[in-house]
Amino acid sequence: MTVQAVLDEIRGIPGTGDVIPIIDPATEEQITEFTDAGPEAINAAVARAKAAANSKVWSAMPDYDRAKVLWKVADLIDQNAELLADLESVNTGIPPIQAQTIVKVGSEWFRYYAGWCTKIDGIARDVNTGGLTGVESHMHAYTLREPYDVVALIFPWNGPVFNFCAKLAPALAAGCSTVVKPAEETPLSALVLTRILAEAGVPDGVVNLVNGYGHTAGALLTAHPDVDKVAFTGSTEVGREIVHSAASSNLNKVTLELGGKSPVLIFDDADLDTATAMAGFGCFLHSGQVCMLGSRIFVQRGVYDRVVDGLATLANNLQLGGPKDEGAMIGPLISDKQLKRVMGYLEQGRTEGVELVTGGHRIDRQGYFVHPTIATKVDPTSSRLFHEEIFGPIVTVLPFDDEDEGIALANDTDYGLAGTIWTTNLGRAHRLAKEVKAGTVGLNCQLQFDHSMPFGGYKQSGWGYEAGKAGIETYLQSKTVWAQM
Known part of the structure; x- marks a missing residue:
């Protein structure tokens, strides 16, 4: 696949919204365009993710097998590193050597979180407790760590390969199904990365790519009743809007990596x-x-x-x-x-x-x-x-x-x-x-x-963490089970 093939492919993806031009920031020239996905495409992507979650085609896959798929994703990113770096450069304007570094860091997200697939566990205790009844009983209690069904991953234009991998690798390691929306300025590399995921063996419906503006496609995702969690990187202003959207829809959980003034x-x-x-x-x-x-x-x-x-x-x-x-x-x-x-x-x-x-x-x-x-x-x-x-x-x-x-x-x-x-x-x-x-x-x-160290912000720089153990826990829910002995 070539850069030109990617430019041609994105132009042909159907949608029902505005036509959005993609501009080369180093030349100010339009290099291609695409159509905003629209409500039908968003609903269809969420439905595919929901169906995949319900079927447990990914979440119930044996841990070692899921790890092998993620490791293969990393290998395929490395094999396509030149194309991905070229797309990163033409889409964002950064020098090639910086783009190559970003792609290398991107593949390592998948290798790191492949190792976590076999290490998702809870705690177990034997407890003598009266609970709320006051009648002491011998109990065995344990916790389960379970993935969210459908997670919307929304990321910005500065480092699209890095941000795609940073969010998707731990979400997949946890067993989530996902809908991915890159920034409207930089959607090119996501096309190649989603193709790589399919080639590596990620089942259909587990990763669903949609393109569009934040105020259209992004807003529809964050307010969708079948989206259980949103992970967003971007401005603090948009982060606030996402929190309001989550509060007014189904109170879906939110992770935010926001602005800085370091x-x-x-x-x-x-x-x-x-x-x-x-x-x-x-x-x-x-x-x-x-x-x-x-x-x-x-x-x-x-x-x-x-x-x-x-x-x-x-x-x-x-x-x-x-x-x-x-x-x-x-x-x-x-x-x-x-x-x-x-x-x-x-x-x-x-x-x-x-x-x-x-x-x-x-x-x-x-x-x-x-x-x-x-x-x-x-x-x-x-x-x-x-x-x-x-x-x-x-x-x-x-x-x-x-x-x-x-x-x-x-x-x-x-x-x-x-x-x-x-x-x-x-x-x-x-x-x-x-x-x-x-x-x-x-x-x-x-x-x-x-990749092993948590990254997140205090104050208005965000909620939650990416990377490390904290990064995968972002995509897991805890369930406590009590068993009468």
Whole structure:
């Protein structure tokens, strides 16, 4: 299969809604289009998933056999890695080497969760209890861990292969049937991945792909009475809408991985060269379109100017370009809509008196490219640049004097996805790790990830966790069984 074949295939998928163009963000050219699925297609996909769940064609499959299927999925992703990376690049604009890394991480989701298929268990106890009757009896009690019947998996446009695999691998390992909806901007890789799943032996009806806008296809899924759980990655605003939808329909369970405005604390005793370089890459990767990036940098006052100068040098030397531009390190924003959003924040910053040390403008070429931007003299009490998730290559850099002030600034946000502390004082590092209100904290490192470690957010950055044991428990329900002995 080729990239062009995928572009042609998605164009031919029937639907009843609007025709949605797919734009190459590096060239601003339309590369294909597809039709929003519409209510009938959504209902049919949920019905297929429900039928598969009722038949137990997947959930009752022996654990070892289910594990073998997931392992085969991983192998097939590796065999199709070049195509998937090409689709990732053309659909999101990221450099090929980054796309290849994302695909490699994607296949490992399935290998990791293949191992969990044989390790889903509960607890068992012999209990002498009177229960609520007051008559003491000898009981044997145990718990069962059972999959949700139908799970809707909805994921965003930044890293579609990664997000597809991150949600689907644990859901399948748990035994769930699923309906998958990628973002309308980036639906291409999902076509190949669903084909891979079928080839690997996932039964019909267990994975059902639908395409469409979030406010149409996504809204229909989250409100559907036969959907038992929703797992969503995206903005906090849409996350709130999903919670309201779940509350007003069947109270389906919800897992949310939402926005971030992650702090980076750089102390004067840090390895400043390493800290500056990593903080720079840690805010400009994928043009700032990653939820856990450190978009608020705080530097101890004595080394503030040095770090700002280093960040500016790095920002000015990052080569921007599309997938076909040799040496490109940073790609474009995903869409014209996102470009206008980012430029709007920059204009707002100028009206607030923010100083843009470097950047602040669109690159003069085709594509949705914005120069990496460093903003100083930002008012932390009122600035939108400081408080709101921009999802673009803009970082605010502010000074602080001591630990207390640094932590106060770091935690001055509605979000709590990640945080970073740069210091050679290990006592300080571990002490402050407890103070940062975030689900992931890096000590002298940034953007670390492993499939075995849970990932989730505090505050308005989400509900629940992905990855690790917590990731599969997200897709399991507990049932307690009492047996009179």
